[in-house]
Amino acid sequence: MSSQPGTRALAQAARSVFWLDDPGRPEALPALAGRVEADLVVVGGGYAGLWTALRAVERDPGRSVVVLEAGVCGQEASGRNGGFASASLTHGFANGLARWPAELATLDRLGAQNLRDLGETVARHGIDCHWEETGELSVASAPHQLAELEERAGAMTAAGHEVALLDRTAVRERLDSTTYVGGLADPHGTALVEPARLAWGLRRACLELGVRIFEGTRALALGDAGAAVVVTTPAGSVRGAQVALATNAFPSLLRRLRLMTVPVYDHVLMSEPLSAVQLASIGWAGREGVGDCANLFHYFRLTRDDRILWGGYDAVYHYGSRIARELEQSDRTHALLAAQFFEAFPQLEGLGFTHRWGGVIDTCTRFTAFFGTARGGRVAYGLGYTGLGVAATRFGADVVLDLLGGEETERTSLEMVRRRPLPFPPEPVRYAGVQLTRWSLERADRHDGRRNLWLRGLDAAGLGFDS
Incomplete structure (x- = not known):
């Protein structure tokens, strides 16, 4: 699908954090x-x-x-x-x-x-x-992800969790998107x-x-x-x-803790409030928090005034563990997120985003x-x-x-x-390893979840990279 709906939707988005752009924000302390x-x-x-x-x-x-x-x-x-x-x-x-x-x-x-x-x-x-105690809905966009959810559902049920595996029809009754072929509902977690x-x-x-x-x-x-x-x-x-x-x-x-974590930038969009008609077009009556099951994943949710927060996917590490305010904005990543949003919900074309931002997360292996x-x-x-x-x-x-x-x-x-x-590891090995891992994860998403030799080696060592 063309990225044009996403590009247009970003035209009026403020380069600031929606949650912090709040009139109830307290005054700074001395x-x-x-x-x-x-x-x-x-x-x-x-x-x-x-x-x-x-x-x-x-x-x-x-x-x-x-x-x-x-x-x-x-x-x-x-x-x-x-x-x-x-x-x-x-x-x-x-x-x-x-x-x-x-x-x-x-x-x-x-x-x-x-x-x-x-x-x-x-x-x-x-x-x-x-x-809001909404629970969470994990959604699969490919058959191999649904198989992984089925395995997880069995293990969670055996461990005493009350979860429900959903097929394509059942997941669309909760969240109407043709992108998702199934899901796992966890109402209490x-x-x-x-x-x-x-x-x-x-x-x-x-x-x-x-x-x-x-x-x-x-x-x-x-x-x-x-x-x-x-x-x-x-x-x-x-x-x-x-x-x-x-x-x-x-x-x-x-x-001694400097190499124990790396800072990863996560990027987010916030939509304008959905009208009653727009909200009805996607269902979501349970208001669950949602995350997809790809290695490079999205997470999304509704706000109290029925906006959609849409974030994730393109976790970014900068060489030398660099942290800077200018890294919170990424035209490439925000445009990619917007395009992916309308791929998931084409019925919302015409909806605009009011805010775009990023933030840094500490990830460990x-x-x-x-x-x-x-x-x-x-x-x-x-x-x-x-x-x-x-x-x-x-x-x-x-x-x-x-x-x-x-x-x-x-x-x-x-x-x-x-x-x-x-x-x-220290630089430059750290940067090279993170980039190779991200490339491998994206490749696995495009090849039915098949993990290459690099990812299998990390799995064997109990290592990874995530946001």
Whole structure:
């Protein structure tokens, strides 16, 4: 199909993040000036850092906590994503089954409880993020993908998940697109949120519970001061008994973690609101979050005012792990996404996009978060959420706090927590390997899922690249 409908639809799209372009956005907080002290210093004000701060004071109301954020809380990945809050802690059931089959029942139980607790937190603090327990629909656009879904459905059912395999007719009753030949409905594993509003609500909850948050305050280095750790900033410092690092895609203050993740740019479009007629033309009465099953995949959802968020596919890594504002816009990728949108939903031709943006995600070689400590257990970290951190960061916050407390818990006994993934190689091998992997994944999508020698080698080593 011609890309012309997509090109026309992008003509009026603002080069900004829809979720952040919100009149309810809070005012920025002052930067740190001078020296302060705290029991716990959290570096990073996205989901991972905010959940760590909030859970710290919920678990120990007397604990003094300081959060340092280089920009504004929630302005990076936490405010730019699709808003899929997944119960999975393992980047999906299949990845968990492949990596930790003996622990998967425990991981699934902990993940389901974590999602319930997240919803309870949203309700208790009155966070207006349009929490919708919609479930998720995984859709197949090729017969080999449907076969993979059938295998997954059997494994998930055997593990106690209530899922339903859908044929072409059944999936079109839920979402009317000729692109999809079948699907898998998981009604309990996903809630949808407005991501920036969730971050802002967590920020407000932290402030109300006495957490001190300094925005516009970049953490520069870690230093020792007796039994304490000092985090230096451009205009001051924080002396803390413990430090939690939550910078994710951005360079860690622990140099040894620099090769453990790579920053990947994900790009997104937001449509104008659909009319009642347009919405009826595609069905979607269940409002599920949707993801397709290709290696280079799309994810999409409805908003509270019936816009369609459409993102994914073209995960982009830049040489040298480069991160820059100008990389958030890509004429090529946004045009490609727009063309693919109208291939999936030709009945929506004439619909325009109001916003186009991108954001950087931290991906690791096993696709799931990993954890650890440094400086004699006084510093702990969790990173590598690989695009599935909306809910998993809450679980990760408790893991980090357990590690800082030296506690042996069900969480810290998990192999997922005890073992770290293999690092990415240094440049230029890193860039070449990522590009070869992306090329191979795209090729597999075009050849009935057949994985070439490179991908089979990565599979054997338990390695991968994803967004």
